[in-house]
Amino acid sequence: MKLRVKLSLSLALLAIPSFMLIGWFRHGIEVRGHRVRIAERLSDRLQERPPRGCVMRPETWKGPKRRGPGGVWRFGPPFSEGSRRKAGGPKRRGRPKRRAMYAYNRDFVSVNPAAPRVPRSKIEAQEGGRVWFEKTGYFQRDGMVYVKVAASPECQYIGVYLRHPKWVSLDPVGILETLAFVFGISTLTGLLASLPVLRRVSRLTREMGNASEEHPQVPVSLECSDELGDMARSFNQLGNRVQRNFKTLARRDEALRSHVANTSHDLAIPLTVIQHRLRRALEQCDDAAALRPDLKAALEESAYMASLVRNLNVSTKLEAQDIYFEATSLDLEELLRKVESRFLALASLREVDFNLALEGKVCWVQADPVLVEQCISNLVQNAIQYVDPRGHVAVLLSGREGRFVLRVIDDGPGIPDGLLSQVQQMGIRDKEVRGRHPEGLGLGLSIAKQVCELHHWSLELRNRSPEQGLEVQIQGRMTRESGEGKGAK
Amino acid sequence: MTSSERQRILLVEDDPQLGQEIHRGLGVAGFDARWVQDGSEAWGLKLEDFDLVVLDLMLPGVHGFDLLAHWREQSDIPVLLLTARNETADKLRAFSLGGDDYLTKPFWPEELVARIHARLRRPVLARNDSLTVGALVLDLRGRSCTVDGEKVELTRVEFDFLSELCRRPGEAMSREILVEKVLGADREGNERTLDVHASRIRKKLKGAASQMETVWGIGYRIRDRR
Numbered sequence: 001m002k003l004r005v006k007l008s009l010s011l012a013l014l015a016i017p018s019f020m021l022i023g024w025f026r027h028g029i030e031v032r033g034h035r036v037r038i039a040e041r042l043s044d045r046l047q048e049r050p051p052r053g054c055v056m057r058p059e060t061w062k063g064p065k066r067r068g069p070g071g072v073w074r075f076g077p078p079f080s081e082g083s084r085r086k087a088g089g090p091k092r093r094g095r096p097k098r099r100a101m102y103a104y105n106r107d108f109v110s111v112n113p114a115a116p117r118v119p120r121s122k123i124e125a126q127e128g129g130r131v132w133f134e135k136t137g138y139f140q141r142d143g144m145v146y147v148k149v150a151a152s153p154e155c156q157y158i159g160v161y162l163r164h165p166k167w168v169s170l171d172p173v174g175i176l177e178t179l180a181f182v183f184g185i186s187t188l189t190g191l192l193a194s195l196p197v198l199r200r201v202s203r204l205t206r207e208m209g210n211a212s213e214e215h216p217q218v219p220v221s222l223e224c225s226d227e228l229g230d231m232a233r234s235f236n237q238l239g240n241r242v243q244r245n246f247k248t249l250a251r252r253d254e255a256l257r258s259h260v261a262n263t264s265h266d267l268a269i270p271l272t273v274i275q276h277r278l279r280r281a282l283e284q285c286d287d288a289a290a291l292r293p294d295l296k297a298a299l300e301e302s303a304y305m306a307s308l309v310r311n312l313n314v315s316t317k318l319e320a321q322d323i324y325f326e327a328t329s330l331d332l333e334e335l336l337r338k339v340e341s342r343f344l345a346l347a348s349l350r351e352v353d354f355n356l357a358l359e360g361k362v363c364w365v366q367a368d369p370v371l372v373e374q375c376i377s378n379l380v381q382n383a384i385q386y387v388d389p390r391g392h393v394a395v396l397l398s399g400r401e402g403r404f405v406l407r408v409i410d411d412g413p414g415i416p417d418g419l420l421s422q423v424q425q426m427g428i429r430d431k432e433v434r435g436r437h438p439e440g441l442g443l444g445l446s447i448a449k450q451v452c453e454l455h456h457w458s459l460e461l462r463n464r465s466p467e468q469g470l471e472v473q474i475q476g477r478m479t480r481e482s483g484e485g486k487g488a489k
Numbered sequence: 490m491t492s493s494e495r496q497r498i499l500l501v502e503d504d505p506q507l508g509q510e511i512h513r514g515l516g517v518a519g520f521d522a523r524w525v526q527d528g529s530e531a532w533g534l535k536l537e538d539f540d541l542v543v544l545d546l547m548l549p550g551v552h553g554f555d556l557l558a559h560w561r562e563q564s565d566i567p568v569l570l571l572t573a574r575n576e577t578a579d580k581l582r583a584f585s586l587g588g589d590d591y592l593t594k595p596f597w598p599e600e601l602v603a604r605i606h607a608r609l610r611r612p613v614l615a616r617n618d619s620l621t622v623g624a625l626v627l628d629l630r631g632r633s634c635t636v637d638g639e640k641v642e643l644t645r646v647e648f649d650f651l652s653e654l655c656r657r658p659g660e661a662m663s664r665e666i667l668v669e670k671v672l673g674a675d676r677e678g679n680e681r682t683l684d685v686h687a688s689r690i691r692k693k694l695k696g697a698a699s700q701m702e703t704v705w706g707i708g709y710r711i712r713d714r715r
């Protein structure tokens with residue numbers, strides 16, 4: 001749950017009981033005021049004309065036989081049956097059912113046995129008062145109003161039993177004013193309390209979001225001594241740990257890459273020398289010489305090793321594609337001419353007819369030149385190595401409606417249908433791709449697949465009509481297409 | 490071919506074994522090559538004396554990129570960079586400094602020679618009205634064809650077909666492209682129709698028919714030799 005919602009709920013949970021408490025308190029004030037008003041009116045009337053019954057019959061007088069004023073209170077009957085003093089039982093007073101008045105002398109002692117006794121402490125506390133109200137019990141909301149009338153010795157005070165009003169009409173404007181005031185105060189307090197917190201939380205969230213990958217830290221200004229400060233400190237500590245681990249990993253990765261690059265570099269030069277010398281030896285060798293097949297085989301192996309060295313370098317690059325993928329504008333036709341020049345010698349060695357068909361246009365794509373060159377090289381090399389001597393390999397490039405289609409076709413044995421889907425799905429780490437040609441499928445195809453995925457190009461393999469070889473097709477988006485000739489480059 | 494007629498190549502390569510092999514290979518390919526092993530030595534050379542430079546990047550004395558930048562201040566001679574580092578960043582930097590081509594080791598001798606030939610080939614700026622490929626001569630303006638000086642009667646489609654091939658001698662052209670360019674959308678026909686036209690052209694070319702080759706999986710190509 002969001003902090004804002006939590007704070008709102010907390011505020012509501014605090015506000016509702018507060019409203020109830022204030023309402024109850026306000027109601028109490030209203031009731032008290034109501035009683036006071038009734039008692040004063042009663043007092044005025046009784047003092048103006050003291051009841052004759054109080055003077056004449058104080059021992060039995062229970063008040064006038066008419067309804068009391070106001071309607072909201074009434075004189076009840078003499079105390080109920082339960083309040084009557086039973087023979088031998090304790091003196092109990094019940095709640096009067098109807099109107100009831102009692103005469104008291106100056107010491108607040110009544111000659112009427114039904115009259116409730118008045119506590120001494122209350123008499124002293126209220127001495128000199130014209131009228132006062134006394135609750136009949138701690139948990140009782142009814143009460144007695146005592147009015148000084150001084151009509152006779154036994155009728156110095158008249159005690160009037162008042163029932164608690166069931167409903168007092170409250171002043172709605174007053175209630176609303178009170179509620180509005182309380183609501184205003186609560187809201188203001190809530191806002192004053194929560195806004196700085198919310199502001200800091202928002203700032204902390206923003207700073208965390210903006211924290212760089214290399215330096216995941218929030219500003220020191222956010223590190224106060226409260227819980228949010230603790231959170232900021234924890235984030236910074238976590239950031240430091242992440243940064244340390246990142247640096248360690250980056251160093252390790254760099255060392256590994258450097259190692260692979262150095263190894264590739266160190267291997268590349270002697271391999272080139274070997275290829276050149278083997279080539280020369282083969283040229284100087286007589287066609288009928290027994291050594292010739294061995295020299296050819298050695299040259300083919302050196303070509304395979306050369307491809308392995310390049311693939312090793314490229315696969316390292318692909319492993320770290322986020323860091324090292326560098327796309328640039330690239331002319332696919334020019335790239336294909338380079339690939340052709342690289343493999344013409346191998347094709348000639350294997351007596352394979354290798355041809356390239358271009359449209360003569362400049363075909364621009366946004367791509368990493370090293371990765372794409374290796375991708376296409378792998379497809380061409382696979383094709384040349386898989387076809388039989390005197391076989392054919394052709395590479396065709398065409399561009400239409402903003403898309404290019406590159407096809408590498410051969411008349412080799414193709415790929416068994418069962419293996420074809422497996423080849424399409426395999427990744428660079430699959431065990432199958434580690435096998436060596438001709439037993440394995442080769443690392444080259446999986447690298448080609450990954451390079452195509454990286455450039456959002458499609459790569460499809462399909463067997464051509466039975467016994468007619470394999471077709472590998474790459475399709476992708478061209479960035480722009482120019483007219484004929486290189487002059488447009 | 491005398492030494493003065495041969496194209497001159499400056500080879501800057503520090504590895505003695507590889508340098509020796511490349512130097513020898515360039516000589517066999519018909520180039521007049523000079524081999525320098527040190528970057529500092531190459532720094533002072535005048536590039537006007539050469540037609541192309543084959544430059545290794547990791548050199549003692551001066552790095553290949555520094556040499557390239559230095560040379561580009563004074564000359565536009567084609568520079569083919571040779572390196573064992575197959576890095577995109579290096580490749581992009583090489584081109585940004587003015588390098589013309591980039592060859593990564595290991596490579597075959599033929600690959601290097603093919604790249605050098607590609608760089609030394611001068612672009613034809615003037616538009617020719619006639620195309621000559623071996624024994625074949627096409628007059629584009631007059632739309633006529635001769636083989637060894639003897640006129641060959643070609644239909645409009647056959648002439649277009651042959652002229653498309655002769656515009657890019659030695660390069661294979663796909664049937665799809667040829668159908669589009671020769672037969673066009675308004676002319677009825679498909680790849681089989683194209684094969685029929687090719688067969689008729691071969692018959693008409695007689696002695697020069699062998700110049701027109703069928704390329705497996707692609708289409709046709711015209712060679713400048715019989």
